[in-house]
Amino acid sequence: MIRRPDGRLEPNAPVNAPAPALHRAVELHQAGRLAEAEVLYRGVLAERPDEPDALHLMGVLCHQAGRPDEAVELLDRAVAAKPRNPDFHADFGKVLYALRRFPAAAAAFQRAVDCDPGNADAWAGLGEARRDQGEWDGAAAAFRQTLAIKPGDAAAQANLGMALVKAARFDEHVTQLEAALAGACPSEKAVSALFLQAFLNPLVGIEQESALAAAAGAKLSRGPAPKRAPPTGGQPPPARLRVGYLSSYYSRKNYLGFLDSIRKLHDTSKFDVRIYASDRCIGPDDGVRDVSALGNDELCRKIRKDGIHILVDTDTYGAPGRLGLLARKPAPIVVSWFNAFSSTGIAAVDYLFADSFVAPPEEDRFYPERIYRLPGCYVLWDKPKQAPEMHAPPMLFRGRCTFGSLASDIKINAETVRVWSEILKAVPDSTILIRNEDINEHNSQSYRRAFERHGVDPGRVELLGGVPHHDFLETYRRIDIVLDTFPRNGGTTTAEALWQGAAVVTLQGARWVSRVGATILNAVGRPEWVAETVDGYVRLAASLARHPERLRDWRRAQREDMAGSIFCDAERFTRNLEAAYAAIAREKEILP
Numbered sequence: 001m002i003r004r005p006d007g008r009l010e011p012n013a014p015v016n017a018p019a020p021a022l023h024r025a026v027e028l029h030q031a032g033r034l035a036e037a038e039v040l041y042r043g044v045l046a047e048r049p050d051e052p053d054a055l056h057l058m059g060v061l062c063h064q065a066g067r068p069d070e071a072v073e074l075l076d077r078a079v080a081a082k083p084r085n086p087d088f089h090a091d092f093g094k095v096l097y098a099l100r101r102f103p104a105a106a107a108a109f110q111r112a113v114d115c116d117p118g119n120a121d122a123w124a125g126l127g128e129a130r131r132d133q134g135e136w137d138g139a140a141a142a143f144r145q146t147l148a149i150k151p152g153d154a155a156a157q158a159n160l161g162m163a164l165v166k167a168a169r170f171d172e173h174v175t176q177l178e179a180a181l182a183g184a185c186p187s188e189k190a191v192s193a194l195f196l197q198a199f200l201n202p203l204v205g206i207e208q209e210s211a212l213a214a215a216a217g218a219k220l221s222r223g224p225a226p227k228r229a230p231p232t233g234g235q236p237p238p239a240r241l242r243v244g245y246l247s248s249y250y251s252r253k254n255y256l257g258f259l260d261s262i263r264k265l266h267d268t269s270k271f272d273v274r275i276y277a278s279d280r281c282i283g284p285d286d287g288v289r290d291v292s293a294l295g296n297d298e299l300c301r302k303i304r305k306d307g308i309h310i311l312v313d314t315d316t317y318g319a320p321g322r323l324g325l326l327a328r329k330p331a332p333i334v335v336s337w338f339n340a341f342s343s344t345g346i347a348a349v350d351y352l353f354a355d356s357f358v359a360p361p362e363e364d365r366f367y368p369e370r371i372y373r374l375p376g377c378y379v380l381w382d383k384p385k386q387a388p389e390m391h392a393p394p395m396l397f398r399g400r401c402t403f404g405s406l407a408s409d410i411k412i413n414a415e416t417v418r419v420w421s422e423i424l425k426a427v428p429d430s431t432i433l434i435r436n437e438d439i440n441e442h443n444s445q446s447y448r449r450a451f452e453r454h455g456v457d458p459g460r461v462e463l464l465g466g467v468p469h470h471d472f473l474e475t476y477r478r479i480d481i482v483l484d485t486f487p488r489n490g491g492t493t494t495a496e497a498l499w500q501g502a503a504v505v506t507l508q509g510a511r512w513v514s515r516v517g518a519t520i521l522n523a524v525g526r527p528e529w530v531a532e533t534v535d536g537y538v539r540l541a542a543s544l545a546r547h548p549e550r551l552r553d554w555r556r557a558q559r560e561d562m563a564g565s566i567f568c569d570a571e572r573f574t575r576n577l578e579a580a581y582a583a584i585a586r587e588k589e590i591l592p
Contacts, residue, residue, distance in 0.1 A: 021040050021043055021044055022053060022054060025054075037061060038065075041061065042058070045058065050077070050081050052078050052081040055077050056085075056087075058074050059074030060075075062074060063095045068099050075088070075095060078092075086111075086113070086116035090119060093108035106126060109123075109125040109126035113126060126142040127142030127143040130142060132442065133445075134442070139159070140160055143156050143160035146160075152186075157180040158194060160176060161177055161194060164176060165197055165200045165201055165413055167413070170203040174204060178212070181195070188320045188321065191216050192320030195345075199341055199342070202486070204487075204511075206342075206363060206366050206510060206511040210342070210343050216317075220323050220345075220346055221346060221348070237592050241270065241310065241590070242310075243266075243271055243274070243312065244274045244310070244312065245262075245273070246311060246312065246314060246325070247275060249319070250278075250288070254469060257384075258382040258573075261574075262577065263288075265570055265571055266578065270582075274287055274289060275287060275288045277292070296322065296328065300328045303330040308331045309590050310331060310332075310335060310585065311334050312353075313326055313335065313337065313340075314337060315339050316336050316344055319339075326344070326349055327346050327348050332588060333584055334350050335350065335353060335372075336369070337352070337378070340352055341488075352367060352371050354512070355377055357518050357522060358378060358515045358516065359371050380569075381568055383499070386470070387500070388470065388477070388500065393501075393548055394480060395548050400429045401545040402430070402431050403420070403479070403480070403481050404435075404476075404502070405434050405435075405483050406434075406436065407485045407490050408438075409438035411485035417447070417450045424460060426542040431462065433475070433478060434461070434462070435464040438466075439463050439464060439465045439466075476497055476500035476502050481504075481541060481544055482504045484507065486506075486509060487513060489506055489516040498526075498562055499559060502555075506521060507536075508530050508532050518530045523565055
């Protein structure tokens with residue numbers, strides 16, 4: 001089979017086909033005329049029930065038509081009839097993988113590469129099947145084989161990097177990351193996928209991170225120099241500053257709900273505010289533009305036509321499709337905020353909005369952008385309109401502490417598991433609950449084995465998969481203490497855990513991405529939950545677990561305390577933003 005650029009399977013013409021009917025079936029199949037192709041395939045199989053090519057192609061068709069059980073049965077017969085055909089095994093693996101039968105898929109891909117060691121797609125499939133079982137070392141080996149056959153393959157580079165991080169092979173990852181960013185990255189998505197991995201590697205310091213950002217930014221800015229936004233110096237000052245917010249996650253209210261609050265609180269006598277939403281926001285809304293259908297060139301022209309003075313990007317590397325827009329300099333002033341955890345490396349970005357916790361002044365030399373520090377905390381959290389009821393700490397009636405993490409799976413690696421194991425050993429009879437959308441029945445076993453290697457009974461580890469958001473928040477009623485991830489701390493998950501009453505222990509590191517937990521906890525009045533070393537993190541978590549009555553008292557007061565903190569004060573935060581916009585507009589001579 002041929003894998004098309006869009007990921008779909010397309011049948012090859014079979015070699016030594018038994019009849020012209022099979023050739024015609026393939027033509028129809030390739031043209032997407034599945035029903036007609038199926039009639040011919042079935043006709044061939046009626047005459048020759050064990051014809052390998054017809055079994056194989058009919059199996060693929062059944063998969064495409066949404067009949068997985070029939071597809072598996074036919075492909076199983078095809079590989080039995082022609083056991084040395086690597087394409088048969090590889091396609092069987094793809095179908096099994098799509099059905100989330102990862103061990104069986106891995107076995108099929110392994111047979112494919114045994115038959116044809118030069119089959120790069122089969123090696124990639126083997127890596128993915130191992131990855132989704134949590135077999136990170138085996139996945140890395142398979143992705144290395146893919147790259148040996150197809151050097152520079154963007155997906156294989158990103159997959160190899162993630163496998164190395166998850167396996168805590170951090171030295172190898174740094175080498176691989178530097179080489180990949182120095183090579184020919186084919187797209188903004190490829191550059192973003194690679195650079196984001198720097199946030200997950202604890203060996204990457206701020207100086208190296210800055211160099212990696214510069215390499216990534218250079219890739220994004222390659223090609224002819226873009227036409228810059230027209231200068232504003234020398235023109236009459238505007239009656240109102242026109243500020244545009246760029247967001248690819250506007251509709252995710254638990255994540256960016258504060259953006260609506262800010263828009264509505266802006267002083268309209270001084271600011272004309274637009275939101276450019278790239279995630280297909282539903283329904284018309286004053287000041288919100290759905291730009292999901294616009295490419296970067298079109299959106300750049302629109303922003304310039306709107307006369308935006310300051311464009312504030314809330315995505316950065318979290319939305320690779322819009323990185324090229326920033327490089328085009330769509331406004332006289334471009335600001336990166338909220339989802340930026342380092343320098344962007346993009347020359348067209350003028351400012352980063354930060355605070356003194358995440359980016360202290362002594363680190364300015366690592367940022368080509370100007371750092372504007374907002375007072376207190378650089379992020380705001382919008383109190384949810386609906387959230388589950390808060391409950392007492394479960395250890396009060398269970399008699400044991402439950403630690404937990406609801407962070408994204410990419411933030412948890414073998415080193416994280418080692419440190420969390422130390423906490424579990426320091427608090428006898430405690431358990432840990434880990435929930436995220438990537439956990440499945442297969443990688444759960446890998447997680448438990450990882451804890452067991454560090455002396456923790458796997459029965460003390462509970463793994464849960466994804467659920468709707470309200471049910472996700474309900475999980476916190478079963479958790480006493482949340483263990484923040486490191487080096488990449490939680491943001492939204494930390495805020496939600498605090499709102500649901502859980503204590504959160506964070507490990508503050510030596511760069512922005514590992515100080516997000518510290519700035520949030522300081523903003524809500526819980527600086528005592530911040531540790532500065534791994535040993536301190538373990539001791540702090542164990543100490544909190546020994547005082548259930550304190551956890552109860554904190555939980556009773558926490559939602560009210562948080563609601564009254566600067567972290568949730570949208571009015572104050574908006575005034576601080578407006579002061580920042582006025583200051584940088586004066587620096588760029590847009591305002592006198």
